[in-house]
Amino acid sequence: MxxxxxxxxxxxxxxxxxxxxxxxxxxxxxxxxxxPMFTKRPDKFTTGLINLRNDCFANSSIQAYSSLPGLTDYLNDFITAFKKIETFLINNGIDRDFEDFETSSQGGSSKTTDDSTSSDSPPPSTSTNPKFKKMEMEFNIPLHISLAKIIKKLQSTQLTSRTISVWTFLHDLEKIFNAKISRSQHDAQELTQLINETLEHENLKIIRKFNFLKKINKKVLQEGIEIPEFPLNGLILNQMKCINCRGLSKPNFSPFLMLTLHTPESVSTDLETLLNENESEQIDDYQCLKCKIKKLIEHEKSLNGLDRQRQLDNNYSAEEIDFLYQLNDFNDNESSFINEDLPKDLENYIKDYKKTDITVKSTVLRKNQILKPPKIFGLHLSRSSFNGFNVVRNSCRVSFRDHLNLSIGKEYLEELKNFKQMAFKDIDESKVLTNDVNDMEDDDVQDEKLEVQGDINQVEDIEDEDNDDDVEVDDDDDDDSSVDTVKKQETLNKSPITTDQTDDLVNHFKSFNFNENDNYKYRLKAMIRHQGSHTQGHYECYKRKPLFVKDSEGMIIKLSPEILDEVIEDSVFDKSRSLSSSSERSTDDEVESGSFRRKFSNMVNRKPAVFQADPEIITNEIIPDGLNTPAEFQFDKENDYFNLDQVNKKINKFKKISSVLKHPYWRISDSMISEVTKAAVLVETTSVYMLYYEREEPKTST
The missing domain is CATH 1.20.5 (Single alpha-helices involved in coiled-coils or other helix-helix interfaces)
Incomplete structure (x- = not known):
């Protein structure tokens, strides 16, 4: 066959x-x-994100978020506080979506009319944005939870390659706005801005509702709940100064979540230059109101000395004389603005003045001063350029460093500290509660079971006497209050500001840690690059590796914070539906089961011993002082930085693993991961598009 x-x-x-x-x-x-199936180095791999179509804009944006320790700490603290509030609502029978009358009566505005409580209101933000109106009343934080879940996956230590999809997060974003992601090319900065605004809105919504909850149920004060401030929030002062008259414009305060800098039409520049140019700008041919009025008043004085009788003799109308005296007062007032809003009739008088040419073209300097350096400083380099026919990509080389310094300015620093003190004025001035043991009321006076016996008439007489005294004391207090009440500061650098602006500054700075040296140091945590044309291209993310250190016994410890397990668990309201008499036992079983799963997973995956440190504060890298090399870290022996029995707490010096020193960054192109040097990141001058710097907390603050 x-x-x-x-x-x-x-x-x-x-x-x-x-x-x-x-x-x-x-x-x-x-x-x-x-x-070998696995690498023994915990910093070689990290989780990538798959790209099925045009997902690189989202992949790079989310990877950058996962590299920010300050954002991780914020998510842990904020979601934990939110769940504590949920638990309080359940335990006290309060509806989850309880109505905030301030929101319902003011259309989403967080403003209050009572000056005594205005410091409890969050600063103005996205809460007034129409796109957030539907979610305003709901007591939930879906984007915080969703972002925490995907960041936890991206932060987990990997000993081999791993890829997940970003669409779990994007679908959650779609549900929030009841819309769909389009198929066209997207801008990473636009997505980041949307995420930032939504996160800030959720933050301020919970702050406002929590403040309202404190008013209607005082028991919540006993829970010790503190809601953290959104870490990307910064504040800029915009003001102009006339070179001729030295007058100032009205101060304008602009909150920002990411600062946009426009790249110049030049071959190259650097980040510090862009920041300086954004901070100061010269404007020519500006019509300064103070200069114009000064020239008008000088001309009138040359005619008749602004003498009322001489003006009447020269057929001046009573109305015109009144106008001129108002303008003279404006001219003499050093605090008047170069862009003052005058009454319409007075404005028309200046416009129609024909006795002499009062047109004055001045040169003014526009100043954009960062008053509040944010915890996380996000920068967007706008590379849009118009060539006369259409918009193209600007390929200007922008050099940047892995560290950055910001300062507020001595002319603002001390006054801004006053706004922080004003936030706690009501607490500091309270005479009801005290921590002074020598000033505390005696226990026998506080005894609830104490019975007072005596003649009823005598008691009534005493009460009448007390009431009479109360009336007199109230009258005295009313008289004294007009003198002793601390008035709110309504100036900044000698410029008058409105009451609303004062309240906003109090809210912005009540939790801010001022550096006595006015030097706020930042380190680069992530950079997003973009290559291609203005309308098409590819995004990649360079993100700093977590801090892996090794002790003298070879134990590897991860010092960078991670999203906590309990943070991404189901909502307390969802859990409460299944509560029963066996809930405590179920919780214990879950803890033991989770612990077993972790141990079993480590055994199966053959992972080396890498322990996650549990610092209560972010551990900053210590600047060498001559005793330590740049690879060494030293901690205070008295502080318990590690919630681990395996760590020898007598050892207080650790070293970076060598690969973190050599290649401190990952280059992430969707699912492709590679290790790179610091120089490889800083060389991307023509493609750098977004930068994330994180502020190192000052050692001494006020």
Whole structure:
């Protein structure tokens, strides 16, 4: 029986495929030419994000978020505080979506009319944005939870390659706005801005509702709940100064979540220059109101000295004389603004003044001063350029460093500290509660069971006397209050500001830690690059590795914070539906089961001992002082930085693992991960698009 040629070919192909499939398994079984399944370095791999179409804009944006320790700490603290409020609502029978009358009566505005409580209101923000109106009343934080879940996956230590999808998060974003992500090309900065605004809105919504809850149920004060401030929030002062008259414009305060800097039409520049140019700008041919009025008043004085009788003799109308005296007062007032809003009739008088040419074109300097350096400083380099026909991409080389310094300015620093003190004025001035043991009321006076016996008439007489005294004391207090009440500061650098602006500044700075040296140091945590044209291209993220250190016994410890397990658990309201008498036992079983799963997972994956440190504060890298090398870290022996029995707490010096020193960044192009040096990041001058710097907390603050 002859075998056909086609049959031989099929057998050969089948045998080849079988060998290709089984050979690696046989070799591994008999330990032939073995290859390690996992790397022993915990910093070689990290989780990537798959790109099925045009997902690089979202992949790079979310990867950058996962590299920010300050954002991780914020998510942990904020979601934990939110769940504590949920628990309080359940325990006290309060509806989850309890109505905030301030919101319902003011259309989402967080403003209050009572000055005594205005310091409890969050600063103005996205809460007034129409796109957030639907979610305003709901007591939930869906984007915080969703972002925390995906960041936790991206932060987990990986010993081999791993890829997940960003669409779990994007679908949650779609549900919030009841819309769909389009198929067209997207801008990473636009997505980041949307995420930032939504996160800030959720933050301020919970702050406002919590403040309202404190008013309607005082018991919540006993819970010790503190809601953290959104860490990307900064504040800029915009003001102009006329070179001729030295007058100032009205101060304008602009909150920002990411600062946009426009790249110049030049071959190259650097980040510090862009920041300086954004801070100061010269404007020519500006019509300064103070200069114009000064020239008008000088001309009138040359005519008749602004003497009322001489004006009447020269047929001045009573109305015109009144206008001129108002303008003279404006001219003499050093606090008047170069862009003052004058009454319409007075404005028309200046416009129609024909006795002399009062047109004055001045040069003014526009100043954009960062008053509040944010905890996380996000920068967007706008590379849009118009070439006369259409918008193209600006390829200007922008050099940047891995560290950055900001300062508020001595002319603002001390006054801004006053706004922080004003936030706690009501608490500091309270005479009801005290921590002074020598000033505390005696226990026998506080005894609830104390019974007072005596003549009823005598008691009534005493009460009448007390009431009379109360009336007199109230009258005295009313008289004294007009003198002793601390008035709110309504100036900044000698410029008058409105009451609303004062309240906003109090809210912005009540939780801010001022550095006595006015030097706020930042370190680069992530950079997003963009290559391609203005309308198309590809995004990649460079993100700083977590801080892995090793002790003298070779134990590897991860010092960078991670999203906590309990943070991404189901909502307290959802859990409460299944509560029963066995809830405590179920909770214990879950803890034991989770612990077993972690131990079993570590054993199966053959992971080396990498322990997650549990610092209560972010551990900053210590600047060498001559005793330590840049690779060494030293901690106070009295502080318990690690919630681990395995760590020898007598050892207080650790070293970075060498690979973190050599390659401190990951370059992440969707699912492709590679380790890179610091120089490889800083060389991306033509493609740098977004930067994330994080502020190191000052050692001494006020």
């Amino acid at each position: 002859e075998v056909s040629k086609s049959t031989v070919v099929k057998v050969f192909i089948g045998a080849s495929l079988l060998y290709y499939i089984l050979a690696p398994t046989v070799k591994e079984y008999f330990n032939l030419n073995p290859k």
